[in-house]
Amino acid sequence: QVQLVESGGGLVQPGGSLRLSCTASGISFRLYVMGWYRQAPGKQRELVASISGTGGTIKYADSVMGRFTMMRDSAKNTAFLQMNSLEPEDTAVYYCNAKHEWTSGDYWGQGTQVTISS
Numbered sequence: 561q562v563q564l565v566e567s568g569g570g571l572v573q574p575g576g577s578l579r580l581s582c583t584a585s586g587i588s589f590r591l592y593v594m595g596w597y598r599q600a601p602g603k604q605r606e607l608v609a610s611i612s613g614t615g616g617t618i619k620y621a622d623s624v625m626g627r628f629t630m631m632r633d634s635a636k637n638t639a640f641l642q643m644n645s646l647e648p649e650d651t652a653v654y655y656c657n658a659k660h661e662w663t664s665g666d667y668w669g670q671g672t673q674v675t676i677s678s
Contacts, residue, residue, distance in 0.1 A: 561585075561586050562584070562585070562586035562587050562658075562667045563584070563585045563586055564582055564583070564584050564656045564657075564658055564667055564668065564669035564670075565582070565583050565584075565585075565669060565670075566580060566581065566654065566655070566656045566669040566670065566671065566672040567580070567581050567583075567672065568580040568581050568672065569654060569672030569673045569674045570673075570674070570675070571675045571676075571677065572646055572675075572676060573676070573677070573678050574646060574647055574648060574676055574677075574678055575645060575646065576646050576676070577642070577643060577644045577645075577646065578643045578646065578674060579640060579641070579642050579643070580596065580640065580641040580643065580654055580656075580672060580674075581638055581639070581640055582594065582596075582638065582639045582640075582641075582656030583636070583637055583638045584637045584638070584639075584658055585637065587658060587660075587665070587667070589613075589632075589634055589637040589658075590613045590614070590634050591613055591660055591661055591662075592613060592658040592659060592661065592665070593610055593611065593612055593658070593659045593660075593661055594610065594611050594630075594632055594639035594656070594657070594658055595607060595608075595609065595610035595611075595656070595657040595658075595659065596608040596609050596610075596630065596639075596641045596654055596655070596656060596657070597654070597655045597657055598650075598652035598653065598654045598655070598674075599652055599653050599655070599671075600651060600652040600653075603652075605655070606621065607619075607621060608620070608621050608624055608628065608641070608654070609621065609624065609628055609630040609641060610630070611630050611631065611632050611639065612661070613661055615631070615632050615634075618630055623649070624643075624650075627643065627644050627645045627646075628641060628642065628643050629641070629642040629644075630642075639656065641654070643674070646674075646676045647676060648676045648677060649676075650674060650676050651674060651675050651676050651677070652674060653671040653672065653673050653674070654672050654673075654674050655668055655669055655670075655671045655672075656668070656669035657669070
């Protein structure tokens with residue numbers, strides 16, 4: 561059974577930082593592209609960042625470039641999203657995604673709320 565368990569969300573003031581974690585089980589972690597998506601109220605889910613199975617390719621949405629850093633630790637089957645200089649516009653539910661690099665395997669976490677407010 562595949563599980564993606566997210567943690568690290570919360571309420572922080574503008575300019576603050578949070579670190580999200582996504583721990584996977586039931587998959588061959590190195591074969592999956594890991595992604596962080598977010599969905600704000602009334603908006604579509606959007607890709608925030610993704611990292612290839614080897615960690616060699618990392619992509620970011622323009623809106624988070626230079627503020628967010630995605631990384632993965634294959635020894636711990638965990639992907640991370642370090643979020644700095646947070647803005648109210650970053651408020652959303654953040655979802656972890658695991659997508660197999662060659663097959664149709666595609667899994668989602670339950671989501672974690674991130675709220676940026678003073």
